[in-house]
Amino acid sequence: MFLKNFIPVASTFLVSLLSKVQVTAAYLMSRSDQLNFQHSMVELMANSYSQKAALWSLYGKTQMCSVSSQLLLHLNTAMLAYGAPVYNGEACCQAVCNVANILTEQGDYERAATVLQHARERFPHEPLSHWWMFSEQILNFTRAIHHGKWQDAEQAVTKMAATNKWESQLRKAELYLSKGDYSAAVSVSNAVLDHFRLQAQADCSCTSLQVRALVLCAELQCGSAPSAAIALLTTALSTAQYHHMDHLAALVGLHIANLQ
DSSP states (O other), X not given: OHHHHHHHHHHHHHHTTSOHXXXXXXXXXXXXXXXXXXXXXXXXXXXXXXXXXXXXXXXXOHHHHHHHHHHHHTOOHHHHSTTOOOOOXXXXXXXXXXXXXXXXHTTOHHHHHHHHHHHHHHOOSTTTHHHHHHHHHHHHHHHHHHHTOHHHHHHHHHHHTTTOHHHHHHHHHHHHHHHTOHHHHHHHHHHHHHHHHHOTTXXXXXXXXXXXXXXXXXXXXXXXXXXXXXXHHHHHHHHHHHTTOHHHHHHHHHHHHHHO
């Protein structure tokens, strides 16, 4: 009864945050949650929370991603399916990593490291360990870049390649840009863009990564070729808006305003 009353309220709240297509997807997931709860399908419920967190992150709604992740981590799975062990699968690992990634974005490196240590102890085996390994290198890279420790950042990029090759390549381009090695940064960022242009069915095809690569290429060209940078940013903006990536679209808009 509670879920039947909650869904219309939740849908009204979602309308204020999302587009029509996004609201439809969120509503369908809420209906799925209702059915999974009624049939005590714990794993499907956990996966649903994880998927919602991933969508919120893609759309640029960091706080909502955090809420979905923490709701999953506070979910009493043993109570939902009487006699069953506490669920501790991939969705939970992703939720822990989401929290760590958000703390990293906020610059709270100590708490992010604490959360990742919890993930290391809770999910020590492959393939689940790949999730926190990736988040750990994101933390190490971000902290090293902000502290100007280029060697540490380079080590993080090298280790990151084992779990996500193209994220590693883009971070490498960011590292070269921070170091002032513009020719190397251009070479690496162009290689990332070529990957998306020529391999539409690539294993690691990620639209948000493509938009970030376009923005990075525009940053490298804004001094020497402003018109080319504007063209890249316009492509990035249209791509971000088409896929409802509000945070990236806002960042691209700031870059365009800076150039104009």
